[in-house]
Amino acid sequence: MRGILIAGATAFFFSFFVTPLFIKFLAGRGYGQQIRVAVVIWAIFLVLGSSNGVNLTDGLDGLASGAAVMSFLAFTLIGVWEFGQRCEVALTTNCYNVRDPLDGAVLAAALAGACAGFLWWNASPARxxxxxxxxxxxxxxxxxxxMTLRTELLLxxxxxxxxxxxxxxIIQTTYFKISGGKRVFKMAPLQHHFELLGWGEVTIVIRFWIIxxxxxxxxxxxxxxxxxxA
Incomplete structure (x- = not known):
């Protein structure tokens, strides 16, 4: 379990902070081929970081599935909006050069519906x-x-x-290492910290849904x- 936590935290850190800066560094110096390699590496870390992020969240009944519904609905709206704003790049710069954004919107809507249906049975007490x-x-x-809708950083x-x-x-693991065994939270991931503070499971889930x-x-x-x- 500790290995999964460390791997997920590392992937998250590289996907959102290190690799984008590296790509900008290469772009500023005209390294076209290296940028392609960097983008592939970034995509790998992005998938790993996102996957492990949801995996870490899935610790209470309905928490991850409810949050996923909101995220997928957001991508549905973004895909529909990008489809409506498509135009010739030669005419204006305020266009999204995204291939088949409506297909992405349909997929996101389907995933939102699947997660909502799953949530019906995953809500506390989960079946x-x-x-x-x-x-x-x-x-x-x-x-x-x-990545498909070109909103990687917006994720x-x-x-x-x-x-x-x-x-x-990440904070809990890092501080535990450098402080010689001390902890910032009673337990990580964060939802279990509030469990140990005496919050009820449903209370935590609803408040985290609000966040x-x-x-x-x-x-x-x-x-x-x-x-x-613009």
Whole structure:
């Protein structure tokens, strides 16, 4: 389990921070072939980071599936919006050069519906459980949609709850190592910290859903803001 946590935290860190900076570094110096390799590496880390982020979140009944519904609905709206804004790049720069964004929107809507149907039975007390197979698949789907719709960095907000919970593991593990056994949280991932504080499972899930919803709203607002500013 510790190996999975470390691998997920490392993939998350590289996918959202190290690799994008490396790609910009290569682009600024005209290394075309190296950029292609860097993009492939980034895509790998993005899938690994997103998959493990959802996997770490899947610790309470309905938590990961409910947050996933919100993220997939956000990608549905983004795909529909990009489809409506497609135009000739020669005419204006305010276009999304995305291939088949409506297909991405349909896929995101289907995944949102699947997660919502699953949530009906996964809500506390759960009758069925997601497991590693489901959580890793959902995380991979989120990363795939982000890359397909060219909103990779926006995934930090659209999957904000997954990011927060992954960061709690990174902070806990790092501080434990450098402090000689001390902990920031009572337990990581973060949802279990609040369990040990005495919060009920349903209370934690609902409040974390609120956080996920706020992150998704912020991500959609940021996505739309570029059109308003432009």
């Amino acid at each position: 069925i459980f997601m497991g590693d197979t489901g959580s890793l698949a959902i995380g991979g789907a989120l990363a795939g949609l982000a 930090v907000l659209l999957g904000g709850l997954f990011v927060i919970i992954t960061l709690s593991v 996920a919803g706020l992150c998704v709203a912020a991500g959609l607002g940021l996505f739309y803001a570029q059109w308003v500013v």
